């Protein structure tokens with residue numbers, strides 16, 4: 001195939017005659033998850049035509065099933081969602097506010113508190129399924145967005161001027177830029193030959209919703225116990241989201257536990273602060289694996305969302321960082337085009353890579369360092385845990401920096417990064 005520098009996976013199926021055909025659209029996005037869909041909206045706003053390639057069926061994307069996740073959104077992420085028209089599509093009953101956060105360590109009575117500035121909120125919580133639905137409805141109403149659902153990519157050939165993508169047996173697309181937004185285990189990233197640092201924590205997170213008797217207080221609680229971690233996120237209507245992190249070999253027992261015994265266990269871990277609790281619906285399990293791609297771009301290719309940075313959920317930043325990346329990629333591509341440049345050139349894409357790595361790497365490292373420390377139950381680590389929280393509790397500027405860092409991860413990461421080498425990771 002003339003002009004094509006590299007073919008990835010199953011290259012034999014390509015026919016060179018296609019190279020005379022015009023491009024199908026400017027950008028192909030693999031993965032119509034929340035980030036891929038948000039990116040399609042952002043690129044449409046900037047005037048680019050986009051094809052989303054997604055393996056799930058359209059009917060599932062249009063009505064995504066509940067997956068138990070409540071996504072904590074920063075103010076900056078909400079601004080991006082609002083600008084893209086997604087926030088306006090959410091039902092207000094689905095949006096809960098986080099007023100403050102409390103972090104507890106083991107059985108210690110002390111805690112670290114984070115307060116929202118002046119009667120505001122630290123952030124908002126929205127079910128992942130509601131975000132996915134809003135993003136799907138908004139993307140699919142855009143004139144320049146096309147969806148290829150139920151699709152699998154058979155071949156990718158990156159050429160000097162375009163990328164040729166083989167879908168299924170005989171369909172193909174020709175685009176100026178391919179964006180992989182197919183999640184943390186991204187097959188597209190692998191097909192493009194981009195490696196990733198993968199950290200398997202050997203733990204599983206179990207998420208579910210619970211009804212409680214006592215009135216809600218809008219506070220998010222994170223309890224780093226010994227052996228398990230429990231977070232309680234405040235929801236509307238007398239409900240909370242519980243996030244239990246446990247060694248993977250013990251997760252199955254927790255998933256199969258009688259629903260009321262499970263709810264009683266959560267209520268007791270919180271010293272009945274919420275009164276009696278009752279499980280609402282299913283418990284969902286996610287293995288904890290963090291991923292950071294070695295590169296975010298290559299010639300005519302870019303990574304977005306979890307395909308670039310798959311965060312441990314303890315700092316609730318995966319989707320937030322994905323949205324910051326959407327913003328950065330939209331700006332990079334618009335600047336390249338407006339300056340008469342090529343949106344797929346490595347020169348243009350390198351700007352996205354540099355900015356997004358700077359925005360994500362410190363938070364990724366700081367999160368992994370915190371997880372390493374707060375899941376280590378050996379005596380020296382217990383002391384270090386108490387010391388870190390005690391120090392933070394006595395330093396209002398540090399707490400203020402953490403609150404500011406919810407919107408700008410570079411702020412939150414700096415103080416933790418200075419401590420990181422002393423942590424066991």
Ligand SMILES: Cc1cc2nc3c(=O)[nH]c(=O)nc-3n(C[C@H](O)[C@H](O)[C@H](O)COP(=O)(O)OP(=O)(O)OC[C@H]3O[C@@H](n4cnc5c(N)ncnc54)[C@H](O)[C@@H]3O)c2cc1C
Nearest residue numbers: 031033034035055071072182183305306316317318319320
């Ligand atoms: C328990 C839990 C709690 C979380 N809480 C928070 C939080 O509070 N705040 C926060 O910001 N983040 C949170 N996150 C992270 C957040 O959910 C993710 O960052 C976000 O879903 C990433 O979106 P994405 O579109 O990049 O990837 P995904 O959501 O993984 O979507 C990828 C899409 O690609 C499709 N796909 C996959 N492979 C292919 C293929 N080969 N071909 C075509 N399509 C493909 C999939 O079907 C899917 O639709 C949490 C995550 C978990 C697990």
